[in-house]
Amino acid sequence: MKAAPFDYVVADSVEGAVEALADHAGDAALLAGGQTLVPLLALRMAMPGVLIDINRIDGLAGIARSGGATRIGATTRQNTILHDPLVARHVPALARATGFVGHHQTRNRGTIGGSLGLAEPAAEYPATALALGARIEARSPSATREIAIEDYFLGPYTTALDMDEMITAAIFPDWPEDTIHIVHEVARRPGDFALVGLVAAFAVEGGVFTRAGIGWFGMGPTPMKSARAEAALIGQPAATVDLAGIARLAIEDTDPMSDIHADAAYRRTVGARIFERIVGDAIGQRKAA
């Protein structure tokens, strides 16, 4: 399990990185934390001609507040996010999701930009970004843009990023102060990809849902968003909403696949069950067992 030969360049700026991407049109890969890319290289499942190392770009890592949002630089390490006070305060779902990402040792290298760039459908970060309505800040040689998360995941491991474009940050807009954040996953062992994973945020004002974000991982070819369930919740009273019905609706917007660890029917069944129970617990509507 040794990688095929490739060239390696260190980018010392974002401009340099995206120019190198453009120069190698389709034959280059960005090396961020490397925790997914390097195994793919070792297995020769990825064989790029050039690796562009973005770890040494000044200012690409870091967590800051700006304009009612939390901006997390692309090469910010997962363990930094896990322990960051701004993330804990403003994006608690992201902090909790991070605890499920890989292991301590891989979180020391793994980055948020790498995870969002790869767009693994069973990974925690893409679904978290989807549930929370994050924006992807991206740069190409010609432009900087922000991509709404709903427009970002196009298919299995496929994103809206152009060939010469890289993620520079993920921007998580603030949710209301008392938002209920839920991160739950059913995984065989710590660090494993989820059989079923749920990230949700619910804003409740005066006992009524005013905003909802529901993202799933391990539940489809991409991270999945339950848009109809989100819409159906708005205006519903938290104390009496038909959670079983909402759970069914939420699952209808997923498209789980079968693999050696769990079949699609399992994922749908368990997804609906944990949605109903976890959300019920979180909003204080726990039915008797």
Next chain:
Amino acid sequence: MSSHAIETIVNGQSISAQVEARHTLADFLRGTAGCTGVHVGCEHGVCGACTVIVDGVAVRSCLMLAVQADGATVATAESLAAPDGTLHRVQQAMKDEYGLQCGFCTPGVVMTLAAITQGRSPDAEEIKDALSGHLCRCTGYQGMLKVAKRLGGEVQA
């Protein structure tokens, strides 16, 4: 296939070397640096046997390229014990609690333990969580769980 000059400090020794871009840090440490205590168990970042400390934190050396360690400070299991042979406290705890059998996963385990207890006071649960990043096929983790309690308790006491 590019080749690169790197300078690293491995276990306190400065090493200048020419490395091929695709060479992993694990292979560099085992080969050029002669640190054969860095064990390669899976080469895809799951088993944890190759764990070393890079710039103060525990990482999988099979998931870093050697060229990325240019300018970095690396520590492997060979560096933990004192020059007079006194074992590092995580090594001593592993020995006292029978935390190893075949020893193949062991250097990686002790590097994780050393990294997370360096200047910090994690509790037993956090240590156990970090240990879950290591696969051991011999011990059933019984000794390691005792080590987690002991190190977690030690620092709290």
Next chain:
Amino acid sequence: MNAPADVPLAAARFTGERVPRKEDRRLLTGHGAYVDDVTMAGMVHGMFVRSPIARGRIVAIDVEAARALPGVRAVYTAADLDRHPAKLTGLYGSAESKFPDIWPLAKEDVRHVGDPVAIVLADDRYVAEDGAALVVVEYDDADAVVTIDDAATGAIVHPDLDTNVALMIATPEDPGLEAVFAGAAHVVTGTITHQRQAHVPMETRGIVAALQGSGEMLIHASCQSPHMVARYMDLAFAMPDLHFRVIAKDVGGAFGLKVQPWREEVAIVAAALLIGRPVKWIEDRLENLTASNQAREQDVTVRLAFDADATLLAADIDYRCNLGAYPHGADPNSLAMVMFPGPYKLPRYKFRAQGFYSNTAGQAAYRGPWAMESLARETLLEKAARQIGIDAVELRRRNLITAADQPHTMLTGFVIDRVTPRETLDKLVAHLDTPAFRAEQAAARAAGRYLGLGFAVYVEPTTMAFGGILSSDVADIRIEPTGKVTLTVSTHSQGHGTETTMAQLVADTLGVDIEDVSVMEDDSSRGGFGPGAGGSRQAVSGGGATLIASGKLADKIRAIAAHVLNASPDTISLAGGKVLVAGVAEMTTTVKEIAEIAYYQTERLPEGMEAGLEARHRYRPPPVVYSNAAHACTVEVDVETGMVKILRWVTCEDCGPMINPAVVEGQIAGGVVQGIGGVLYEQISYDARGNPTAVTFKDYLIPTAHDVPELEFLHIATPSASEGGFKGVGEGGAIVGPPTLVNAIADALAPFGADCLTLPLSPPRVLAEIGTRD
């Protein structure tokens, strides 16, 4: 050290104690010496080109592009290796076994995904893999024989055989058996299916082979015994003028996979002969999970007959296993047939076992290769208890053999003696507080939570010195002129701790400090043949050899001391490195002084005595030494997700007197957790084309520190008839662990009527058992 001179050595200082392991310092400091740590001048690295299809004919192999790659030094196919033909032999099987011709590399056809077709040798492993990617093999693809059912009805896997059945064994016909079933008050049936597992030692297989001059092949290997590797290579190559020396210092786990070399190791030796340079091959994890031999994949259909009092009347078992294409032997785990009755009184018995060839990776022995007998018996006994409406412990008590029944001749002819199945179960139950658990379980059920308690009891044939390669072990011990002690013994550790346990025996017998004893088991050119690890035998066989050889040496020390000091040998004892004469403290001398006499002042030796302080013993242990255990565990099953959490696990074993309880408990725990892996997590699977579908550690799941309980250990020590009274303990946890856990899960899910007989009990499988999935 402080023993008064007039007290002869009585109490052991080390044996029976939790002595820290001697090997740990080097392993903890990164100074272990594993095969991949060996480098040699001019060494080249091997990479195998492997079949991507499960079954098909090789039409053409084009190696020219690979040979032309800079850094590639050679590319060999089967035709090249045939210059030194090496045929592989099986380790298990009987005269009736059908074993195919097996060669290191595939010849006309490939028979499983991963079948090695060519080998590329290059300056480093990276280039070797580049070269392997350039070898072009054209195949004529054929439908694969993947499952046991495929093998029973499908195409013939090995063209040189006329059947896919490697061996069928059966008990003699019992014409009265059906009448027993017909007249039984209770008949319990079930089919239990165990998935395929991989051994996955953390260190994969590996070898360095280097011709020394023309007559000696020096091999460093990851193995279970350097002697076994040397023997195997000698048999495979059968070259009169070539001698094999095998070195294996540290080995990172084996569990049966490395009990003998297999095709890749033999191919590397052949390659080293051809290229005339040292050759290294270190299996990578992808190869390990696809091409290394594997284990289990068995199904057993059981019928048990009981009378109205739940007394066992008869058993009828049909056992099948998938041996893959190239198993280490053509044997359907025959011991499963012998051992099925286990520690129970079973008056009538029918057993049939078949092993089938298929286009999958071959089977190897794996920690308790016959373990399916305990899994089938213990799970069906608990099913019987549920069906009959009797407590599972009570059902066992009515049927277990007791001390009064021993020696007990099993229906299958083996004679069980000095075992304590009833006592271990009783001690376990007393420790557990079952009534408290049952109350907790009832309360939990009322709240919609499902707790379960499971038991299993078994008896294990260890040592197995009843013939063949496991018949004996040898210990050579010497005291150096410096007073230090060197033991060379035919045991071998892949984590077993024999470097410590054997030293404990020596230190006590010779009355020296354990630090003064070094144990060498790493070199086939020293000491003598022994099978090493395998068959739970090292404490018994190696320990027996060590005890007797040490005793001989102690006798010689006493004889010399008696002669020199003019005392009776009976009055002389050894302790603290000293030689003591009872009641005469001023006559105390040291082992070192006796050694100096034995080597340097030979004129002071008794008349006719051989100089030096050396002794040797080759020990023949009793044919079978039985150990036994009872385990229990409790679980909580999340019926929402099908996830299982193990709450508590208690073991009570009888492995005789323990040399080192910490080492014993380490063996039990390691086996139990491998068993947990087998019940809950691990599964080697294939698709219908024979493609493996769990090829990395992302998909082949073994338990982590997070997934295991903290075991509670209870011990009973009934000496066996072996020297020292020891019994084997290496495999038992993996045998008794799985039924313990399955039974706990089935108990938790009893309200759903679940039997839980299809492994692994993954979350989807558990929900299927409960029957509440959408």
